[in-house]
Amino acid sequence: xxxxxxxxxxxxxxxxxxxxEGLTEAEILKWYVQPGDTVTDGQVVCEVETAKAAVELPIPxxxxxxxxxxxEGTTVDVGTPIIAIEVAGxxxxxxxxxxxxxxxxPAQPAxxxxxxxxxxxxxxxxxxxxxxxxxxxKSGTTVSEPARTAVQAxxxxxxxxxxxxxxxxxxxxxxxxxxxxxxxxxxxxVDLATVVPTGPDGVITREDxxxxxxxxxxxxxxxxxxxxxxxxxxxxxxxPAPSAPAVxxxxxxxxxxxxxxxxxxxxxxxxxxxxxxxxxTEFVTVDVTRTxxxxxxxxxxxxxxxxxxxxxxxxxxALLVAVKRNxxxxxxxxxxxxEIVQKHYVNLGIAAATPRGLIVPNIKDAHTLTLPQLARAxxxxxxTAREGRTTPxxxxxxxxxxxxxxxxGVDTGTPILNPGESAILAVGAIKPQPWVHKGKVKxxxxxxxxxxxxxxxxxxxxxxKVLADVAAVLERPKRLITWA
Numbered sequence: 001x002x003x004x005x006x007x008x009x010x011x012x013x014x015x016x017x018x019x020x021e022g023l024t025e026a027e028i029l030k031w032y033v034q035p036g037d038t039v040t041d042g043q044v045v046c047e048v049e050t051a052k053a054a055v056e057l058p059i060p061x062x063x064x065x066x067x068x069x070x071x072e073g074t075t076v077d078v079g080t081p082i083i084a085i086e087v088a089g090x091x092x093x094x095x096x097x098x099x100x101x102x103x104x105x106p107a108q109p110a111x112x113x114x115x116x117x118x119x120x121x122x123x124x125x126x127x128x129x130x131x132x133x134x135x136x137x138k139s140g141t142t143v144s145e146p147a148r149t150a151v152q153a154x155x156x157x158x159x160x161x162x163x164x165x166x167x168x169x170x171x172x173x174x175x176x177x178x179x180x181x182x183x184x185x186x187x188x189x190v191d192l193a194t195v196v197p198t199g200p201d202g203v204i205t206r207e208d209x210x211x212x213x214x215x216x217x218x219x220x221x222x223x224x225x226x227x228x229x230x231x232x233x234x235x236x237x238x239x240p241a242p243s244a245p246a247v248x249x250x251x252x253x254x255x256x257x258x259x260x261x262x263x264x265x266x267x268x269x270x271x272x273x274x275x276x277x278x279x280x281t282e283f284v285t286v287d288v289t290r291t292x293x294x295x296x297x298x299x300x301x302x303x304x305x306x307x308x309x310x311x312x313x314x315x316x317x318a319l320l321v322a323v324k325r326n327x328x329x330x331x332x333x334x335x336x337x338x339e340i341v342q343k344h345y346v347n348l349g350i351a352a353a354t355p356r357g358l359i360v361p362n363i364k365d366a367h368t369l370t371l372p373q374l375a376r377a378x379x380x381x382x383x384t385a386r387e388g389r390t391t392p393x394x395x396x397x398x399x400x401x402x403x404x405x406x407x408x409g410v411d412t413g414t415p416i417l418n419p420g421e422s423a424i425l426a427v428g429a430i431k432p433q434p435w436v437h438k439g440k441v442k443x444x445x446x447x448x449x450x451x452x453x454x455x456x457x458x459x460x461x462x463x464x465k466v467l468a469d470v471a472a473v474l475e476r477p478k479r480l481i482t483w484a
Contacts, residue, residue, distance in 0.1 A: 349401035
């Protein structure tokens with residue numbers, strides 16, 4: 001799908017790109033430019049969230065921003081025009097070879113122009129250097145075409161035919177608020193023009209809407225004429241105020257959050273996995289005192305200087321050793337062809353909780369890494385995930401996963417398989433417990449491991465061997481040497 005069309009002799013529409021990974025939509029999280037700003041080839045103009053990650057979109061040509069078609073917080077389909085750029089000299093500089101032959105008359109309809117060279121994707125445009133400069137959002141009106149916004153709102157499942165405050169007639173800017181907040185205000189009968197914003201850059205929040213409702217309820221007789229000095233036009237919206245229905249307790253005491261982006265993708269994947277693969281979970285409790293001592297020693301080793309050394313590092317290495325000893329666990333079930341696909345490589349997934357939801361990036365070819373290299377890769381993966389910079393590619397192709405529920409103080413759990421994988425290991429909290437050691441009860445560092453596996457291709461014997469091997473390595477870390 002092309003991402004550029006020629007709307008006139010000097011204006012080009014930039015469409016939401018298709019990354020070719022099955023994604024059909026994305027949400028505009030933040031615009032870094034506003035109408036009138038000058039942009040250059042490769043400059044990031046906005047941040048979007050797909051079902052897999054939040055990424056930045058660079059523009060593929062030089063020009064001046066004429067219009068933003070989509071407001072922040074709106075979800076649009078791939079191929080939808082999101083921004084119009086006025087390109088100097090008529091034809092875009094990105095398609096010089098096609099401009100002479102494909103130049104249409106100004107009166108002709110818009111024509112698709114297939115770009116040459118670099119193809120735009122959600123994570124960049126080839127090897128062009130980026131001149132990313134994040135600009136603070138201006139307090140002015142977010143420019144968007146009313147008709148286009150209304151149609152897109154219906155496509156996104158929002159309420160249709162929302163009354164606009166007619167900024168052209170009243171001379172007032174459209175109140176800044178995200179679609180869920182606008183819907184809440186409409187449901188509660190609140191005119192956003194009368195709400196005092198407290199959010200960043202003058203954005204109206206849900207709390208502002210509830211505060212307006214509370215103020216209206218406290219003095220219903222004195223408030224109907226309040227919006228008149230600002231905008232005579234919205235009078236019909238203020239008229240129902242005296243007879244507005246009482247606010248339901250649900251609206252005040254409950255918050256509805258749209259399911260989209262990473263959360264939507266995670267929900268679909270977990271439901272699909274739970275009701276497709278027959279899960280079996282086995283547990284083992286193990287003394288990891290020696291592993292904890294090794295962790296302390298590695299922290300002092302110069303080979304690990306500047307690297308984060310944690311118990312998770314040795315758990316990951318133990319699992320890699322177990323996979324090497326039991327390679328059939330590293331496989332997947334191909335339902336379409338009725339085949340078991342054995343993987344001769346290990347892309348080790350690490351479940352990570354982020355502000356946008358659960359994601360599972362993986363360390364490519366983890367079986368080839370030394371312990372210091374694995375520590376570095378693990379640290380980079382966790383840091384990138386927490387900062388929200390994980391790319392879709394980093395979450396593709398995983399073969400087996402670890403989820404560390406112990407960081408939350410949880411003893412263990414029954415993890416659900418990551419789609420396309422046959423096993424997932426859950427690591428519980430490491431706690432001092434009474435343990436029989438060398439014939440005597442002593443306080444030892446103990447944890448519980450849980451291994452869930454797909455019983456279609458992993459039988460009880462194989463699953464038990466893998467879990468037992470992981471536990472054996474953590475109990476006596478020297479097996480990392482003897483078994484590797």
